[in-house]
Structure formats: structure tokens, C-alpha cells
Amino acid sequence: MKAEEIHQRLQACLPDGVGDLHTECTDPWIAVRPGAIAAVARVCKEDPELRFDFLSNLSGVDAKESILVVYHLYSYALRHSAVLKVEVPKAEPATQTVTPVWRGANWFEREAFDLFGVRFDGHPDLRRLLLPEDWEGHPLRKDYVFPTHYGGIDNTRDYNL
Amino acid sequence: MTLYNELPATFVTTNVDKLINWGRASSLWYLLFGLACCGIELMQTGGPRADLDRFGSVPRATPRQADLMIVAGTVTLKMASRVKLLYEQMPHPKYVISMGSCANCGGLFDLAYSVLRGVDKVIPVDLYVPGCPPRPEALTEGVLEIQDKIHRERYLTRNP
Amino acid sequence: MLFDFANVLVFLALAIAFATAVMLAGRFIRPRIPEVHKDIPYECGEKPVGNAWIQFNFRFYLVAIVFVIFDVEIAFMFPVAAVFRNWVETGRGALALVEVLVFVLILFVGLIYVWSKGDLRWNKAVAKGGMSS
Numbered sequence: 001m002k003a004e005e006i007h008q009r010l011q012a013c014l015p016d017g018v019g020d021l022h023t024e025c026t027d028p029w030i031a032v033r034p035g036a037i038a039a040v041a042r043v044c045k046e047d048p049e050l051r052f053d054f055l056s057n058l059s060g061v062d063a064k065e066s067i068l069v070v071y072h073l074y075s076y077a078l079r080h081s082a083v084l085k086v087e088v089p090k091a092e093p094a095t096q097t098v099t100p101v102w103r104g105a106n107w108f109e110r111e112a113f114d115l116f117g118v119r120f121d122g123h124p125d126l127r128r129l130l131l132p133e134d135w136e137g138h139p140l141r142k143d144y145v146f147p148t149h150y151g152g153i154d155n156t157r158d159y160n161l
Numbered sequence: 162m163t164l165y166n167e168l169p170a171t172f173v174t175t176n177v178d179k180l181i182n183w184g185r186a187s188s189l190w191y192l193l194f195g196l197a198c199c200g201i202e203l204m205q206t207g208g209p210r211a212d213l214d215r216f217g218s219v220p221r222a223t224p225r226q227a228d229l230m231i232v233a234g235t236v237t238l239k240m241a242s243r244v245k246l247l248y249e250q251m252p253h254p255k256y257v258i259s260m261g262s263c264a265n266c267g268g269l270f271d272l273a274y275s276v277l278r279g280v281d282k283v284i285p286v287d288l289y290v291p292g293c294p295p296r297p298e299a300l301t302e303g304v305l306e307i308q309d310k311i312h313r314e315r316y317l318t319r320n321p
Numbered sequence: 322m323l324f325d326f327a328n329v330l331v332f333l334a335l336a337i338a339f340a341t342a343v344m345l346a347g348r349f350i351r352p353r354i355p356e357v358h359k360d361i362p363y364e365c366g367e368k369p370v371g372n373a374w375i376q377f378n379f380r381f382y383l384v385a386i387v388f389v390i391f392d393v394e395i396a397f398m399f400p401v402a403a404v405f406r407n408w409v410e411t412g413r414g415a416l417a418l419v420e421v422l423v424f425v426l427i428l429f430v431g432l433i434y435v436w437s438k439g440d441l442r443w444n445k446a447v448a449k450g451g452m453s454s
Contacts, residue, residue: 139275181350
């Protein structure tokens with residue numbers, strides 16, 4: 001199925017959660033409302049014409065005033081792919097979890113929480129994945145300041161670039 | 162009561178020192194501590210082509226049996242406290258080789274937020290082996306330099 | 322005849338003396354730098370959690386018991402081998418052979434028992450239905 005057909009199918013199933021299809025870049029993407037992503041994910045997986053059984057990537061992107069959560073979906077059954085993007089405000093980044101739909105999203109969402117601070121409501125175990133538990137801050141945000149100390153270790157650079 | 166660094170320097174004691182240092186230098190057991198790509202070169206240095214075992218250095222998995230710690234690879238801030246604890250769990254006399262750019266000074270990943278800029282910020286280092294990664298011959302030279310350092314040390318006789 | 326055992330006594334005394342001397346030499350030669358972290362258990366660099374005493378798997382015990390039994394059997398066969406030629410020359414070779422073979426046969430029956438019960442396998446197979454043999 002082409003991206004337009006996928007978009008039409010999704011809008012037919014969930015008209016108020018699914019936004020526009022953006023085609024100006026290589027991978028056309030579909031905007032989804034943050035409060036509707038769980039329902040959209042379930043439709044994507046279970047609808048017989050979509051059957052997106054594989055979540056190949058879930059990552060965060062820091063746009064200037066908001067954080068985007070990008071979902072790359074692929075269907076092994078029907079050999080098509082789609083991209084969903086959810087935009088959450090930077091001050092209170094929160095959206096729903098898709099872990100009940102695709103179990104692989106568990107660690108993806110933990111990584112997005114770790115590096116961007118996006119909270120996923122309903123996630124079974126939302127804690128830091130890559131960085132140590134007592135790390136402060138979310139490094140992949142554009143306004144992150146690199147720390148010079150951690151755990152009593154002085155990590156300052158001894159020279160200037 | 163121990164005789165370590167206690168005795169005066171006579172003919173007998175200096176030669177006993179030489180004997181003990183020869184024994185220590187010829188059996189430098191290193192702690193297997195490959196953290197990143199330098200760990201692959203560490204394995205190759207222990208492999209058949211550039212054999213580290215011919216100098217008596219066998220890899221040990223526990224710090225209790227090791228007297229040389231070869232920090233091979235990038236040390237992240239998360240790992241730094243563990244490196245320190247492992248160094249402290251090694252019994253004296255112990256030596257540390259910092260292998261590769263990342264362990265020397267943070268190396269390629271010096272600008273990252275989570276990388277420790279040089280393992281000498283947490284443990285005292287005896288020898289730095291530069292390279293990214295250092296060839297097995299370079300690491301072998303490093304181990305031989307540590308052996309020379311051991312030969313120059315005073316074991317039973319007092320330090321001047 | 323008892324004087325022959327003086328060899329054993331000297332050997333024993335030398336062994337004990339050598340081991341003690343080496344350990345005493347080590348105790349005086351090695352440096353003594355006690356630090357807190359040298360005494361805590363090793364847990365790959367993490368702070369240790371829980372007790373370091375873990376329960377041994379009982380399979381090690383089974384292997385050790387079977388080994389001890391057959392090792393003792395071999396140890397009993399060594400003196401037989403030492404005097405066997407002498408017995409053959411005095412004409413009683415058949416008797417010695419039969420005695421040793423009976424000894425080995427009795428222990429072989431034990432080996433067959435252990436083998437058939439499956440105790441020589443590391444992972445003992447459980448029969449269908451969940452009941453072990």
C-alpha cells in the first residue's frame with residue numbers, strides 16, 4: 001500500500017486522532033495527536049489491510065519548541081512501511097506508550113525518556129536505559145549543558161579547543 | 162611486620178631484590194579489562210601472532226590475582242566508579258597501563274557528555290600506550306617498559 | 322623392618338618444613354598495605370549486594386562421590402600390581418587374577434547401577450509424565 005492509502009485507511013478508522021500526511025520529504029509521515037497514539041498503534045497492528053507487525057524504530061527529535069516522537073513501522077505480512085510522528089510540548093513532554101502493541105517499544109521508550117525526557121503513560125518500567133540512574137538532565141536536547149563533574153570525578157577538559 | 166622496603170642496601174639484599182624483581186617482572190598477570198575496540202587489540206596481543214604469554218603475562222578475570230591492569234578502551238562516567246573499585250581490589254604491588262587514546266585522554270570521544278577524559282582522572286597510571294588502537298607490538302612494548310620499571314624498583318631495600 | 326619407615330618420616334618432615342618455609346618467606350617479603358576495598362567481595366566492579374556464599378549444585382557432589390569410589394578402587398589395585406609378578410612365579414597367578422577380577426566385578430556392578438539410573442549425565446533426563454526414573 002502506498003503512503004496515501006495508508007493515511008486514508010488510518011483516517012477512516014480514527015478520524016480525530018490522525019492528522020495530515022506530509023509528503024515533502026523522502027519518507028512521507030503522518031502526524032498523530034499525542035493522546036491518540038495508543039489507539040492508532042493498535043489499529044496499525046490489527047487492521048487486516050495495514051498489519052504493521054514490526055516497530056522498527058522509535059526515537060525522539062528535538063524540534064525548537066517541541067519534541068517529536070517518531071515511529072517507523074514495517075509490515076512483514078504486506079511489505080509496506082509507514083512513519084508516524086507525535087509532537088509533544090517541550091515543557092511537559094508526555095504521550096502514551098505503545099508497549100502493549102509492540103513489545104519492542106519497551107526499551108525504545110526508555111531510551112527516549114532517558115535522552116529527551118519524554119514520559120510515556122502506561123509504560124511498565126520507565127527508567128533510564130543508557131545513562132546511570134542518578135544522571136541529571138536529558139542529553140539529546142539542544143539546550144543541554146555538558147556536566148563537568150559526575151559522582152565525585154572531575155571531568156573538566158585540560159585544554160581549550 | 163614486613164620486610165618490604167625496610168632493609169639496608171647491601172650486596173646480598175640488592176641481589177635478592179634483583180631476584181625478586183626478575184620474578185615479578187617475568188610473571189605480570191594482567192586483568193582482562195577490554196572495554197571497547199582496544200579490547201580487540203588486547204585479545205590479539207594475547208593471541209598467537211603477538212604472544213603476550215611468552216613474557217609470562219597470562220590474563221586473569223579477577224583483580225585479586227592480577228598485578229597489571231590494562232585499561233583498554235573508552236571509559237564512560239558510568240564505568241568510572243567500577244574501574245576505581247576494581248583498581249582498589251587489586252593487591253599491591255600493582256601497575257596500570259592506559260591503552261589507546263580513549264583511556265589516555267578521552268580520545269576520539271573527548272567531546273561527549275558521558276565519556277571520562279582519561280582514565281588517570283580516577284586511577285594512577287604507570288604507562289600510557291598511544292594509538293587508536295595501538296598495534297599489538299605497541300602494547301607489547303608497553304608491557305616490556307613496565308618490566309623495565311619493575312627491574313629499576315627497590316623491593317626489599319629501602320627507597321633512597 | 323621398622324627402620325625402613327624412617328624414609329617416610331624424613332619425607333613427611335621435609336614436606337612440612339618446605340611448605341612452612343615458603344609461606345613464612347612470603348609473609349615477610351610481601352607488602353602489607355591493608356585497604357578497605359581489598360576485603361570486600363568481588364562483583365565485577367559493582368558494590369556487592371547480598372551474601373557471597375551460594376549453594377553448591379548437588380551434581381558436583383554426585384560426580385565427586387563416584388570419582389572417589391573408583392579412585393579408591395584404583396588405589397587398591399596398585400599393590401596387587403606390585404606383587405603380581407611374584408605371585409605368578411610362585412604358581413598362584415590364577416588365584417590372584419581371579420581375586421582382582423572379582424573385586425573389579427563387584428564395583429563394576431555398582432557402576433552399571435549408577436549408569437542406568439542416569440546419574441552419570443549432567444542433565445538427568447526426566448521421563449515423560451514428569452516422574453524421574
